[in-house]
Amino acid sequence: MKHHLEHDTSKPVLELKDVTVKFGAETILDNISFSVKKGERIAVVGPNGAGKSTLFKTITGTIRPGSGNIFVYGDKPLAHICIGYVPQSSMIDWNFPVTVYDVVMMGRTGRIGLFKRPSGQDKGVVFYALGIVKMAEFADRQIGMLSGGQRQRVFLARAIAQDAGLLLMDEPLAGLDAASQQDIYRIIEYLSEEKGVTILVSTHNLNAAGKNFPKIILLNKKVIVIGSGKEVMNKKYLLSTFGGHLAVIGSDNGIVAVNDTCCSHGEER
Amino acid sequence: MIYRFIGVLAGPLKYPFMVRSLTGSIIVGIICSVVGTYVVLKGLAFLGDALAHAVLPGIAIAYFIGGTATLPLFWGSLIAGLFTATGIGLITKGGQLKEDTAIGIIFAGMFALGIAIISSVRNYSIDLTHFLFGDILGVSRQDIVLAVIVGFAVLLMIILFYKEFLVTVFDPVLAKTLRIPLRFFQFMLLFMITLVVVVSFQIVGVALMVAMLITPAASAYLLTNRLPSMMILSAVFGTVSSVTGLYFSYYFNIASGAAIVLTCTVIFIVVFIFSPRKRVFIKS
Numbered sequence: 001m002k003h004h005l006e007h008d009t010s011k012p013v014l015e016l017k018d019v020t021v022k023f024g025a026e027t028i029l030d031n032i033s034f035s036v037k038k039g040e041r042i043a044v045v046g047p048n049g050a051g052k053s054t055l056f057k058t059i060t061g062t063i064r065p066g067s068g069n070i071f072v073y074g075d076k077p078l079a080h081i082c083i084g085y086v087p088q089s090s091m092i093d094w095n096f097p098v099t100v101y102d103v104v105m106m107g108r109t110g111r112i113g114l115f116k117r118p119s120g121q122d123k124g125v126v127f128y129a130l131g132i133v134k135m136a137e138f139a140d141r142q143i144g145m146l147s148g149g150q151r152q153r154v155f156l157a158r159a160i161a162q163d164a165g166l167l168l169m170d171e172p173l174a175g176l177d178a179a180s181q182q183d184i185y186r187i188i189e190y191l192s193e194e195k196g197v198t199i200l201v202s203t204h205n206l207n208a209a210g211k212n213f214p215k216i217i218l219l220n221k222k223v224i225v226i227g228s229g230k231e232v233m234n235k236k237y238l239l240s241t242f243g244g245h246l247a248v249i250g251s252d253n254g255i256v257a258v259n260d261t262c263c264s265h266g267e268e269r
Numbered sequence: 270m271i272y273r274f275i276g277v278l279a280g281p282l283k284y285p286f287m288v289r290s291l292t293g294s295i296i297v298g299i300i301c302s303v304v305g306t307y308v309v310l311k312g313l314a315f316l317g318d319a320l321a322h323a324v325l326p327g328i329a330i331a332y333f334i335g336g337t338a339t340l341p342l343f344w345g346s347l348i349a350g351l352f353t354a355t356g357i358g359l360i361t362k363g364g365q366l367k368e369d370t371a372i373g374i375i376f377a378g379m380f381a382l383g384i385a386i387i388s389s390v391r392n393y394s395i396d397l398t399h400f401l402f403g404d405i406l407g408v409s410r411q412d413i414v415l416a417v418i419v420g421f422a423v424l425l426m427i428i429l430f431y432k433e434f435l436v437t438v439f440d441p442v443l444a445k446t447l448r449i450p451l452r453f454f455q456f457m458l459l460f461m462i463t464l465v466v467v468v469s470f471q472i473v474g475v476a477l478m479v480a481m482l483i484t485p486a487a488s489a490y491l492l493t494n495r496l497p498s499m500m501i502l503s504a505v506f507g508t509v510s511s512v513t514g515l516y517f518s519y520y521f522n523i524a525s526g527a528a529i530v531l532t533c534t535v536i537f538i539v540v541f542i543f544s545p546r547k548r549v550f551i552k553s
Contacts, residue, residue, distance in 0.1 A: 096439055097495050109432045109449065
């Protein structure tokens, strides 16, 4: 394991150029291009099957694009160990015998190095991260014994302990009540504004994204539009993103989008 | 009463072969159950079963070359096991067939090949039973030495790479983003399972090997919250099962593998019924 590469601050944190991903004959992502600056907070919005998870996995380097290029701090995705990835809740085995502390410490694995045990400093970082998400008192609890919101906060803490400069969260709000969603939004806001962390969050809830994120990417295999909540709330964009999945009600003072196919526990690629 | 009990315990120990079997089965009980925690957590039970059966042709060929000599049997079964693991990997690589299909094909094919080789030679039934269900009489001093060396190496690997294995098994995507060589550790996991199978089949037999890998670990899984405690408890269950099973095998003339596995099963049933905090066996 090589040392952490220095970040080239003159370059965008994340840049995608004509990225196409196919599974067999099926195109999952079609010619995706966009770039993200340091500290930006972006919601990637699209229906199930739009390729949100695939997009994130491609950025982490887990999936290799068929064509196109991805640059993280100007380098290839796997050159950095500072991409924090919070998987969809359904991808985690919540019965796994690990405690909250164990999961957050996993974020330190790359930095601790082979054959070494976590140092006092690593433990300090873990509790610092748990403090930010207000989960320190649950450190010894098995992860399955937590509520949905607490589970998301643990994985956020893991990304903090990992020193993630770029944070990707896959459907972190699915299945959470309003209060727990607010907790997550507050932590995300803190990380981007105070710590300069660049954050991408995927969700199929357009209304919530519009309220809580300065920038939105509408995705359905292609990038439909990138802009502020107001800019993307346009009947044409919404129809081409959600198609039949969404009832769009137009009115004089704007557009109300009604999501009719909620699928908070659905698994996605 | 107590003297009688001690007499029962000490009875088999006056035979050197029983001392060897006991030592062997304790080692097997420990390493199977510790490696088995990964098998249970990663849902690799079918693969473990397949690897155990698929070593049979390797054993058969080695047996006809060198008889029950330890090293040929070790290498023969190790090569067959690695061949199987590689074969499964190659078939699934293109993504056309699912992994369990690939496992089924290779495992049945290898097992059939093993039976074919053994049956083509005399004494078919006796030898096959020996391989399938374990044979306490068959454990030699060399077998013990080999099991100790392999067991030590496997446990050392698990301790040295504890962090890396944990991340690899729990969250492969994190492993990748942290630039932990995911494929290497996934291969090492298969390699360790194969090694454990290869040194254990004398005692448990290939047919019941999978139970040694998963049953003690599953019992421990129901009772623990962290991986290290799951491993230790699993090793305790494995050891207790091995020793108890072996005594039953001695006194009631049951195949050693069957006796050991039945003890594991009884422990599991008790744990399952009385587990204070029943975990649901589904992946949520």
